[in-house]
Amino acid sequence: MSTLEGYETAGQAICADSPRLALPVCRWHTFGVYLRKHLRHLAGPELAGAASGVRLVEDLRRVAAQPRGSVLVLTEAASREAGGYRLDVALRDAAAAGAAGLVLTGDRPAEVGRTAAALAERGGVALLAAGGDLAELVVALDRALAGDAADALERAAEAAEGVLRAGGSPERMAAEAGAALGVGVRAEDGVFTAEPLTGHLGRAAGIVLRLAELAAAAGQPDELPWRSRARLLTELLVAPEKQAQELVARARALGLPVDDWHVVLRLEPALGEGPERYALLETVASRAARAAREIVGPSWNAALAGDALIVVRSRPRDEGRAGLREAVRDAALLLERVRPAGAELRCGVSTAHPGVLGLRTCASEARTALRRSPLPLATYDLAGLDRMLEEWYSSDAAQQAVRELLQPILDLGGERAARLLAILRAYLDHHGSPARAAAELHMHRNAVSKNVRRIESLLHADLADPQQRLALQLACRAARI
Structure with missing residues (x-):
């Protein structure tokens, strides 16, 4: 031997x-x-x-x-x-x-x-x-x-970090401490207890439990940092791409994990436009701050952006399909927790993307998920061209290119612009067949042909040219995102 x-x-x-x-x-x-x-x-x-x-x-x-x-x-x-x-x-x-x-x-x-x-x-x-x-x-x-001192100290350090990450929720503190220490930890009336331990690990556990009690007694963390992060998150989502990149350093300083992998939840009232919709959003936003911390911890951040509440789940690495399934489960819990009595809310869930540009792509995916599904909880889970377009169209340069290409139609505004874009999209998707486009749109084929000629005139485009046809087809798809 x-x-x-x-x-x-x-x-x-x-x-x-x-x-x-x-x-x-x-x-x-x-x-x-x-x-x-x-x-x-x-x-x-x-x-x-x-x-x-x-x-x-x-x-x-x-x-x-x-x-x-x-x-x-x-x-x-x-x-x-x-x-x-x-x-x-x-x-x-x-x-x-x-x-x-x-x-x-x-x-x-x-x-x-x-x-x-x-x-x-x-x-x-x-x-x-x-x-x-x-x-x-x-x-x-x-x-x-x-069970030596070095191992116990390492466990205690991880448990302490978990307690501080728990966002003031005793239940999450107990879960974080228990996971690091390797024992069952319970929280009841501000008192934390664990399975009996002796030796170095027992002493380490005693320190962690006392820290958890002090953190629980301090209550929820100050709302001011959360509000600052919420305002900055809104800017990151709606600002031009260049300006969003310039905000990254400030976001890091405020504790926003902008460099991590993100999944976005978009919560929207089922109500149409109007004061009631925005009053409901304000109520949902105030509830979401605490609910997100209690359910999943402070790695989630929320902000009002436009006519929806955006909740961002951030993780240091891509957790793959398992991470997305977990995000959907948490989204269902959050949706139930923040929904006011008698109100209808819908939630769209994106896939995961890294960094600040990935965050903006996630927000776009969550919005698209709601548009494509009538379900209260809709997930964006598409591959292929739609996924590539989503990532491409999240950049300012791509949005500007699409606007310039379709601007003569967009200038018509309202129903006229929407109608011509729908005709153009159907015509191109059916390889230039007026009959098939007419069947999809429930129109007469002659009406489709007439409108296609009008579109060519407005855009100064030749739809027989393969390159122009491809550019317009991509622009029409991106315009739906």
């Missing part, structure tokens, strides 16, 4: 079966901050049970000889060998030895085969993968199992 194979940690004597420290610190979801960021669960149980120590293994043939309850960390060389049937054999040996977990290191695929997954589940072995420095991983595992 090599020196690496024989490595054991001081945490070997500290586990869930030990009378000296009967803590849940051996569960995967309570591992330290480093591990929760770098360990990926591949297969097997989420909880490893009684983990008694860490063993670093260079040779897969030594897996079966490791002590019961060990977390087995394979070196990169051993992990490379553990592919296909060899991983199946290693999992069988780990289960026979009573190992709590098997950690593959180095570059690993995101998924494992069905046989390996079944063996891990049946054998009660948590199969995980980790990248980064091997020595750092082993030390982090050691600290998590032993």
Whole structure:
């Protein structure tokens, strides 16, 4: 046995079966901050049970000889060998030895085969993968199992940040603190309690709970910073593109996460134009500030922009489809929370985009989602040309180009302009067929042909020219956004 194979940690004597420290610190979801960021669960149980120590293994043939309850960390060389049937054999040996977990290191695929997954589940072995420095991983595992001071301090720091992020909501403070500490935390009448803990983690938890009580006693944060952010958010959404870019530094200084990935919710009353609509929006906006903090925390910001309430959800990274599903769920909760009795509200939800220009694209997508769907909660989830047009048309240059191209028609104003644009759009979408355009518009084909000639005259355009035809078709589609 090599020196690496024989490595054991001081945490070997500290586990869930030990009378000296009967803590849940051996569960995967309570591992330290480093591990929760770098360990990926591949297969097997989420909880490893009684983990008694860490063993670093260079040779897969030594897996079966490791002590019961060990977390087995394979070196990169051993992990490379553990592919296909060899991983199946290693999992069988780990289960026979009573190992709590098997950690593959180095570059690993995101998924494992069905046989390996079944063996891990049946054998009660948590199969995980980790990248980064091997020595750092082993030390982090050691600290998590032993519950040492460094790990407890790291947890306390993350818990404190979570408490401050919770926006004054006791329920969110308890959730944030519990997630970082790895224990259940409850809030009742301003008092925070947690599952019994001892040692370094117990002392860290006591500090965090006291901090949460002080933060809860202070109440909701001052509304002035929120109002300043709301005003600036409105400017970012409605100002010309160049001016919006110039506002980025100010937004960062006020705590607006403009550089993150955004999803926009657009809340609109079902009422038409008029004083009642704007009075309802004011009521909804005042409720949304607190509701957003309580439901999802201060990573959401809200502002009145035009005739709608814009609520922005920001995250440091793109969370993909799962993040969008979560945003839609939160949107449904927010819509229910802020809707006044007897009032009808609709909400459009965008996809995710990064940065200040992405924020403006999100706002456009949320508006388009409402226009295209009659549902109270509408999501923008289109791919292809419409998605590309949405991103393109969110820039000032694109909007100016479309206006210049269609300006002679737009100058007609009102119903006349809308009617000619609809005829042009249908005619171009049906490859220049007056009959098909007439069928879509419920018009006579001769009326379509007559109006197409009028449009060509107004725009000084030749619709037989492929380039002009494409430019006008894109402009007509963009004008609907």
